[in-house]
Amino acid sequence: MTKKVTLRWTKDREFIAYDNDEGGAVGVTGPNPSGKSMGASHLLLAALGGCMGTTIIAVMHKKRLNIESFEIEVTGEHIDKWPMTFTHYHLLYRIKGEGVNDKIMETAIYLAHERYCTVSSSTSGEKSYEYEILPAEAPAPA
Numbered sequence: 001m002t003k004k005v006t007l008r009w010t011k012d013r014e015f016i017a018y019d020n021d022e023g024g025a026v027g028v029t030g031p032n033p034s035g036k037s038m039g040a041s042h043l044l045l046a047a048l049g050g051c052m053g054t055t056i057i058a059v060m061h062k063k064r065l066n067i068e069s070f071e072i073e074v075t076g077e078h079i080d081k082w083p084m085t086f087t088h089y090h091l092l093y094r095i096k097g098e099g100v101n102d103k104i105m106e107t108a109i110y111l112a113h114e115r116y117c118t119v120s121s122s123t124s125g126e127k128s129y130e131y132e133i134l135p136a137e138a139p140a141p142a
Contacts, residue, residue, distance in 0.1 A: 003020075003021055004020040004021065005018060005019055005020060006018045006020055007018050007028065007039070007109070008031040012030075013030030014026045014027065014028070014030075014036070014037060015027070015029075016028070016030050016031060018029055021103040026038075026043070027075075028040055028043060035100055036048050041076070041078070041084070041086075043102070044076070044086070044119075045074040045075075045076050045089070046074070047074075047119045048074055048091070048117075048119045048120060048123060049072040049074040049091060049118040050103055050119075051112070051118060051119035051120060052068070052072065052091060052109070052112045052113065052117050052119075052120060053070065053072050053093075053112065055068060055108070055112035055116045055117050056070070056095075056105075056108040059104075059107065059108035059111055059112075060095075060097065060100070060104070060108065063099075065097050065098065065099045065100060065104070066097055066098055066099075066135045067096070067097040068096040068097050068098075068136060068137060069094075069095070069096045069097075069098070069134070070093070070094070070095045070096070070097075070100055071093075071094040071095075072091060072092070072093055072094075073091070074089065074090070074091050074092075075089070075090045075091075076089050076090075077089075077126075078088075078129070083131075084113065085124075085125070086123070086124075086129075086130065087125050088125055088126045088128070089123070089125055089126070089127045089128070090126075090127075090128050090129065090130075091127070091129040091130075092132070093096060093105070093109070093129065093130070093131040093132070093133070094131070094132045094134060095131065095132070095134065096133075096134035096135070096137075099136075100133050100136075101133065102133070103107070105131050105133065106119055109129055111133070113127065113129075
């Protein structure tokens with residue numbers, strides 16, 4: 001299976017990346033960004049978080065859990081010499097939803113990391129994670 005994106009230069013060190021398969025688009029910048037797009041290394045962190053997150057949400061939906069909110073903070077540590085390779089990724093998950101517990105989160109993270117997240121399996125560097133299960137909102141009185 002092949003996936004393809006096309007990047008079109010817009011100006012300076014800015015590009016728009018187009019998803020040839022699904023039709024999405026995102027801005028990509030080099031150093032000194034204009035504030036309109038993300039740099040490529042930040043997009044890599046976003047891709048890792050997005051891939052892990054969409055898989056975790058799929059697991060939650062399969063278990064018929066109602067997720068109220070879900071946030072992922074991805075931190076990448078890299079060496080200080082070019083090409084500034086990432087050596088460690090840390091993902092912090094904050095999730096709120098009725099019925100979410102440690103076992104479900106551990107299982108969802110495992111499945112995302114070990115089986116389903118292409119970005120996780122394609123990136124070198126150690127990966128660590130932690131999660132916070134936030135209290136679900138109480139149902140409104142009838």
